[in-house]
Amino acid sequence: MAEVCLTGITKRFGKDVALDDVTMTIPDGSFVVLLGPTGAGKTTTLRMVSGLDAPDQGRITIGGHNMVGLTPAQRDVAMVFQQYSLYPHMTVRQNLEFPLKSPILRTPQADIDRKVAEIAEILQISSKLDNKATALSGGEMQRVSIGRALVRNPSVYLMDEPLSSLDAKLRADLRLELKSIQADSGATLLYVTHDQIEAMTMATHVGVLDKGRLVQFGSPREIYENPVSIYAASRLGQPRINVLPADIFGGAPSGAASIGLRPEQIVQGEGEESLVQRVEHLGDQTRLHLTCKSHDIITVTDAHTELKPGDIVRIRPRNPFYFDATGARLA
Amino acid sequence: MTDTPIDKAAQATPEPLARRIRGLSDRSIAWIFVAPTIFLLLAVNIFPLIWTIRLSFTDYRVNRPNREVEWVGLRNYERILTDPDVWATMQATAHFLIWTIVLQVLIGFALAYLINKKFRGNDLWTTIIVFPMMLSPAVVGNFWTFLYQPQIGLFNYVIAFFTGADPASFSMIGDVHLAPWAIVIADTWMWTPFVMLICLAGLRSIPDSIYEAAECDRASKWRQFWTITVPMVLPFLMLAVLFRGIENFKMFDLVVQLTGGGPGNTTTLTSIDLKREAFEKWRTGYSSAYAVILFVTVFGLASIYVKALNKVKER
DSSP states (O other), X not given: OOOEEEEEEXXXXXXXXXXXXXXXXXXXXXXXXXXXXXXSSHHHHHHHHHTSSOOSEEEXXXXXXXXXXXXXXXXXXXXXXXXXXXXXXXXXXXXXXXXXXXXXXXXXXXXXXXXXXXXXXXTTOGGGTTSBGGGSOHHHHHHHHHHHHHTSOOSEEEEESTTXXXXXXXXHHHHHHHHHHHHHHTOOEEEEESOHHHHHHHOSEEEEEETTEEEEXXXXXXHHHSOSBHHHHHHSOSXXXXXXXXXXXXXXXXXXXXXXXOGGGEEEEEEEEEEEEEEEEOSSOEEEEEEETTEEEEEEEOTXXXXXXXXXXXXXXXXXXXXXXXXXXXX | OTTSHHHHHHHHSOOOHHHHHHSOOHHHHHHHHHHHHHHHHIIIIIHXXXXXXXXXXXXXXXXXXXXXXXXXXXXXXXXXXXXXXXHHHHHHHHHHHHHHHHHHHHHHHHHHHHHTSOOTTHHHHHHHHHGGGGSOHHHHHHHHHHHTOTTTOHHHHHHHHHHOOOGGGOOTTTOXXXXXXXXXXXXXXXXXXXXXXHHHHHHHTSXXXXXXXXXXXXXXXXXXXXXXXXXXXXXXXXXXXXXHHHHHHTOOHHHHHHTTTOSTTTTOOHHHHHHHHHHTSOOHHHHHHHHHHHHHHHHHHHHHHHHHHHHHHHO
């Protein structure tokens, strides 16, 4: 396991800038989640670290060693691909064995068998070991693809949306499983997703990418509680942060263009009048869709609320975020 | 009974279109569509086959239609299978078949592997390489006779250039030992591109991401080649071998034009021999038996092969 450092990484594909001067340090044994919408540069970052693509500028070190010009094999990285990339002519077992059967490793067959069985158990694919890789469902393929990385003990694991095609229950199971594997083994893991629950539950660090730039890097709590911009603030939190004109409640500092309110930053029962548009009972919580001075606000209220559409609720902000006209946070 | 909702729904469901229009069932419509094909197949394939099998038990000669036809039982088959000349043609065919397939697979795969690399103008090279395949076999046979010319032929000149031998000292077509190789070389020149195209289709069907995964799994290029490229192209390669095998088993035009079956009988392939028996010596009964034997051989070999092919695909 090792620390991974990216310094000033820039990558262009033709005229498109995929990564723009990205600098970040992935500490040894950390679980770093890269968050951002499609096209933000998450996958490109993974491919830079893996060595499948070379950056135009900047350097990458793994465990203090310069990685420029080294192949993925020399970098000793294990990667889970978004499109699975299983070996279609092999069985599940052969797929899982493949990385261990590398001639340089000379792993004894008994060790291989034990490792494969162990990983298959964790990923709940033991019964499918002798199936052909192409005869699996999307979720099963994805698990085999994760397993192919986990059988190894590389210096860094790279995972590209590995849970995206699993059903909700399996995804929740595997989130816990991946987190505990990583915590137990002390592995360094770089993980790409656009699912904020995965980011919040698993990450020790979150990197928020926006159009190829790393806009914020820190613990999930830090990014949630102290976002640097509207963009970073909107990455985490459900329901999403409400962004309204700054003057709507009064008391905005000078230079503020908008105010950001997470549900817990909205006090109900006092302040401005707002109209209840819709009430969503989710079981453990209830979401209120409000309009305040013709602006939509979504917040959370008591699970057993008696409110119904047409009611009036008074709301006021508490410790809100203020942003300037460019979307950057005001101190 | 007819009042239940299900019955009502059943009654409300419109009948199939065909029945409403002409009073024909879907099944009869299907038969009407298929019938012309079935008739054609019976007329041009099945009937001649059965007729040939029937003739193979007689001494019928098509150039003497008024002669009494005698039923000879298995005598034609016996004569063919015990004739050393027939076995010699079989041997020539086997030599031709095996070597053309071996060479075409090796060279075709190698070319496809190289062409599949990303380099400037590889599409142009593909077109150039595929060119021989577009020519008529008779034309190819004809101009290889010029290439093989001891005095003026380019082939002899090139061989002489590299070995230092006298170009006029050997004749590819005239020599009993070289002639079987002359036809192998000409056929390989013509049909290797075909094998290459099929291999190329196989190679292009392997997504880059699989190689990337293997790269991350620390497989060397050598291991990637043997564990990914070869197994994934194998079904395509086997298909190419099947096509080439069937084609070359009945090889006629190119070889007739190039060597005419000579010198002696060294390049007389079975199909050439068969044609002489049937349409030069007019031994129709005998050649029918000959044709049946060849048919059973090809059919048997091809069936075994297709089974193996399917097994490879299932893996």
